[in-house]
Amino acid sequence: MGIKTGDTVVVISGVDKGKRGKVIKAMPREGKVVVEGVNLRWKHQKFQRTRTMQVQSGRIQVPLPIPRCKVMLVCPRCDNPTRIKKVFLPDGRKVRACKKCGELIDE
Known part of the structure; x- marks a missing residue:
């Protein structure tokens, strides 16, 4: 898929266009x-009492x-929305890289 939990992304279309945030899931x-x-x-939550x-x-807001x-x-180095390319390292691992600046996203 290319996007993992913890990545910073920007919304490119829809009501929330332009907003940035971290991927929760x-x-x-x-x-x-x-x-x-x-x-x-908005989620309407009922009162609950459990042991813990x-x-x-x-009302609470949930994403x-x-x-x-x-x-x-969003590339961590150039701070711009970018596409992802896959790069093979010399040790044989396959990692994600920014298509604009070539920076490795996960090492």
């Missing part, structure tokens, strides 16, 4: 990602998944 089988602060919806904790009732094609990875 990547779902490669569904082709979706959950980004913090993007695609927020107590959940307050009310919902968005399609992977609607986000683009």
